[in-house]
Structure formats: structure tokens, C-alpha cells
Amino acid sequence: MSDTAVAEAGLDTDAAKRGFTRASVVNVLGNAVKIVVEAAVGLTFGSVALVADAAHSVADLVASLVVLVWGRSVYADPDEQHPHGHQRVEPLAALFVGSVIVILGLNLLYESALGLIEGPTVTFSPLLIGALLFAMADMYLLYWYTERVNANIGSSALEALAIDCLNDIYTTVAALVGVVGVFLGYPVLDAAAGGLVSLLVVYQGADIGRENVTYLVGAAPSEAERRRIVEELRSHPAVEGVHDLAVFYDGTDLEVEAHVEVDGELTLIEAHDIETELMDGLRELDDVGDVHLHLDPAGIGEWKDAEETQAGSP
Structure with a gap:
């Protein structure tokens, strides 16, 4: 985000950096909590869907950490090594997040195909649904908070994290459909729903990557x-x-x-x-x-x- 845009939003650079840092830290903590809850319940009842969703969030946690550590440097003043400032760091961090999203989507597609071939191994429990509902609420609150903070900052890296939160909700919905399907006697719903959602996740990750590559290579605008x-x-x-x-x-x-x-x-x-x-x-x-x-x-x-x-x- 340019200094002019920050000023127009009523923020100085320090305030924008603080907001960016807070949103990044909240994303790190939110993903960590989701991982603990889903992994514990999934391993207890043998749910591949929950364990896979928790594994996806490990990559999300890494992406959030990268944005937190790396992305803040966009607010640093120009120096001898970076006379034009650090504007390219932000889209670079967003490109990393987009790449992670694509990898997660492809991995989910693989897990869905594997589920269709091998069949389910999960033992149904209401705790499975409870853990998934908690994960969805967790990701929605992260999405809402990140978007709220980013409304005044305009960070492409935070926008990528917000989109990633939405993707996590979609993948968790797929896992929820699968668990409900197991309960109702239709385990194939797990793999089918996961496959559809994975395609959307890959598309959104690729779209984030395409946009930020434009920023990184110095492309012309419209x-x-x-x-x-x-x-x-x-x-x-x-x-x-x-x-x-x-x-x-x-x-x-x-x-x-x-x-x-x-x-x-x-x-x-x-x-x-x-x-x-x-x-x-x-x-x-x-x-x-x-x-x-x-x-x-x-x-x-x-x-x-x-x-x-x-x-x-x-």
C-alpha cells in the first residue's frame, strides 16, 4: 500500500504496521488453535477428513508466520540497499500464500480421490461435528477480523490470508459433509465434496498468484x-x-x-x-x-x- 493511500485512510505508517502485525498474529494464533482441536479429535476417532484439514492448517500457519515476519518490512523506510522502499516484499509474501493455497487444494484433491478408492475409516462421534463447527467459526472470525483491519490498510498479503481463511471454511464444510455422510450411511459424500471444494481452492490460489506476479515483475497497469x-x-x-x-x-x-x-x-x-x-x-x-x-x-x-x-x- 502506498504512503498516500495510508494517509488517505487516516493512518500513519506506524499505525498501519501495527494493524498489519496484529492481524498477522491473530491469524497465527487462530490457525494454531484450529490445528490442535481438529488433530486431537480426528486422531481420536480415526477421521481422515479432520486430520487432513488440520494438516492443511499447518501450511496455513506457516504462511501466516511468513506474512508476519516478512510482510511487515513493506512499512520500512527506503535505505541504501532498497532506495525505492520495500513495496515488492508484500506481493512476494502474498505470492507465497497463494502458492500454499494451490498446494493445499491439490493435496485435498488427492485425499478426495484416495477416499473414493479406499473408502472411509472413520468412527462417527458428535465430537467430530463439534470440532468441525468450531473450526468453521474460528476461520470465519479470522476472516472477518482480517478483512476489517485490511479495510484501512489495503495489504495484498492480508487479503491473501483472508481468502485463505475462506478456503479453510470451504474445506471444513467438505469435511463436515463427509462426516454427516458417514453418519447417514453415504461415505462417498466425503470424497465427492472434498473434490469439488479442492478445485475452488486451487483456482483461488492461482488467482492470488497471478495478481501478485503482476506486481513483482513490474507489469504495466490497464x-x-x-x-x-x-x-x-x-x-x-x-x-x-x-x-x-x-x-x-x-x-x-x-x-x-x-x-x-x-x-x-x-x-x-x-x-x-x-x-x-x-x-x-x-x-x-x-x-x-x-x-x-x-x-x-x-x-x-x-x-x-x-x-x-x-x-x-x-
Whole structure:
């Protein structure tokens, strides 16, 4: 999240970091409790579904720890080793979470297929249902709290954890359907429900990965985002044209580079003031971080063939 976006949400960097840390710690604790409850009940009554769901949460616990330890560095100030800041750390942590989600989904798909082939080995007990209902409530509270905190922070890593909490609810529902199926004499429901949910989990994990790879490789945003940048520049009365525009992601922030055409008779002080106004205006836009502008005298013709000039023309 850019410093501008944090400020617009009414938070300073320290407050955002504290909120990020609290949400990460709560996710670690919530996953740990779920693991203990499900594993204890599952091992006692031989429920593969509960033990598998607890095993999935072990990976979730690792992902939460990575976000807690690694993701907070996005709020660190730029330094000599990272002159542009640490914005790329956050999508890197989110990419890790997305990868974990995909692995969990594939593992659940395998467990479901195995259940169809080998059949159930579980002894039914009301405690199985109680443990699963507890796990669902635990994950929903984690999801609700993480989303509530992230509403003011806008962290892609926390958003990935929130989605992971929802995925855990889906997998727990699948386990619950399977346990109820065993009780009703239809054990095949365990494997069938698990297979359907696993496909959704894989899809959502892959979607998280795709989005954050875009942030990591410095990809260009949508054409609408480019137009938004050009329109902001050309809205200044002193600007006569824009060319050589480059807009790309630096982590979750947008970095902007552009040549701006102004009156060639301006004094150096006047040109400097215009450049400052333009940079301040762009940095006030959502998601915009660093801005690099070069002022050119209008009419010298060096940008005649530049596509950006045509795209930016009124």
C-alpha cells in the first residue's frame, strides 16, 4: 500500500504496521488453535477428513508466520540497499500464500480421490461435528477480523490470508459433509465434496498468484490507469502535451515516468514550480508511488511519432 493511500485512510505508517502485525498474529494464533482441536479429535476417532484439514492448517500457519515476519518490512523506510522502499516484499509474501493455497487444494484433491478408492475409516462421534463447527467459526472470525483491519490498510498479503481463511471454511464444510455422510450411511459424500471444494481452492490460489506476479515483475497497469495518469497531467493549464509515458507496478504501487511539454519560454523557477505541482497531483492519485517527470519545450517536434502524444491528445 502506498504512503498516500495510508494517509488517505487516516493512518500513519506506524499505525498501519501495527494493524498489519496484529492481524498477522491473530491469524497465527487462530490457525494454531484450529490445528490442535481438529488433530486431537480426528486422531481420536480415526477421521481422515479432520486430520487432513488440520494438516492443511499447518501450511496455513506457516504462511501466516511468513506474512508476519516478512510482510511487515513493506512499512520500512527506503535505505541504501532498497532506495525505492520495500513495496515488492508484500506481493512476494502474498505470492507465497497463494502458492500454499494451490498446494493445499491439490493435496485435498488427492485425499478426495484416495477416499473414493479406499473408502472411509472413520468412527462417527458428535465430537467430530463439534470440532468441525468450531473450526468453521474460528476461520470465519479470522476472516472477518482480517478483512476489517485490511479495510484501512489495503495489504495484498492480508487479503491473501483472508481468502485463505475462506478456503479453510470451504474445506471444513467438505469435511463436515463427509462426516454427516458417514453418519447417514453415504461415505462417498466425503470424497465427492472434498473434490469439488479442492478445485475452488486451487483456482483461488492461482488467482492470488497471478495478481501478485503482476506486481513483482513490474507489469504495466490497464489502459484505463494510463489514461487516468495522462488526464491528470493534461489537466494542468501549463501542459501542452505528454509523451514517452511509462506506467508500471513497483510492488503494489504505480511508478510513473513521462515527458511533459510546456512553454519553452518559461523561466527555470516557473518550470520547477510546474513540475512540483504535476508530481504532487499524481502522487495524490490512488496507488501512485514514485513519479519521475521531464519537462520539454513545446513545439520542438521530438515526440511527433510518439503514440502517447496521440493517446493523450484531447
